[in-house]
Each structure stands twice: as structure tokens, then as C-alpha cells.
Amino acid sequence: MPSDRLSILYNPSAGMGRALGRKxxxxxLLRHFEIRYDLVMTRSEExxxxxxxxxxxxxxxxxxxxxxxxxxxxxGEMTAAGGGAGGKARQxxxxxxxxxxxxxxxxxLMGPLPLR
Numbered sequence: 003m004p005s006d007r008l009s010i011l012y013n014p015s016a017g018m019g020r021a022l023g024r025k026x027x028x029x030x031l032l033r034h035f036e037i038r039y040d041l042v043m044t045r046s047e048e049x050x051x052x053x054x055x056x057x058x059x060x061x062x063x064x065x066x067x068x069x070x071x072x073x074x075x076x077x078g079e080m081t082a083a084g085g086g087a088g089g090k091a092r093q094x095x096x097x098x099x100x101x102x103x104x105x106x107x108x109x110x111l112m113g114p115l116p117l118r
Contacts, residue, residue: 009061013068
């Protein structure tokens with residue numbers, strides 16, 4: 003189980019394909035601040051659904067990088083799995099703390115990534 007890594011499900015077609023250009027900046031910032039992560043490019047909505055279910059069970063935090071549809075699909079899958087919008091129903095405290103620290107760093111550094 004990747005208990006010390008952040009899962010990023012990246013939708014390269016978000017923003018009419020402009021999201022792909024943000025991937026390099028995102029990965030550069032994650033490496034610079036030593037945030038351990040696994041980034042997976044989604045191929046379709048069904049692929050995103052499958053990844054969301056699998057990663058919600060095995061990662062302390064799952065992040066969606068995309069648009070409204072990406073987030074709606076992810077929240078729907080996590081909620082259907084019984085973990086609410088936060089993914090799992092219960093996590094060990096050390097995993098929750100690591101996930102929170104990574105999330106705070108990302109929010110502070112990048113905020114929302116406007117595609118315009």
C-alpha cells in the first residue's frame with residue numbers, strides 16, 4: 003500500500019485539452035517540495051471511475067486534476083464506495099496526517115490552476 007504517496011488522477015483532456023500543458027508545472031512543483039506522488043493519466047470517464055475506486059482503497063489521499071466532470075465523477079465513485087467525499091471511511095492517523103500535509107503544500111503553492 004502506498005501509504006506515503008499522493009495519488010493524482012490527471013485528466014489531460016480537461017479544458018478542451020489545455021490541461022496537458024499544466025502537467026509539467028505540477029510535477030515540477032511536486033518534486034521541488036518533495037511531495038511523493040503517483041500521477042496517472044486517465045483515458046476515459048470509465049477509466050477515471052475504475053482508478054478512483056482502486057486508489058481510494060489504497061492511497062491516503064486521491065487528488066483529481068481536471069475540470070468539473072473529473073471531480074463529479076470522483077466524488078460520485080468515492081461516495082458510492084461508502085467512504086464519503088473524503089475517500090475511505092477510516093485511515094490510520096499517520097496516513098491522514100501525511101495526506102493533509104501534502105494537500106496543504108499543494109494548495110499553498112498552486113491554488114486553483116486556471117486553464118485560461
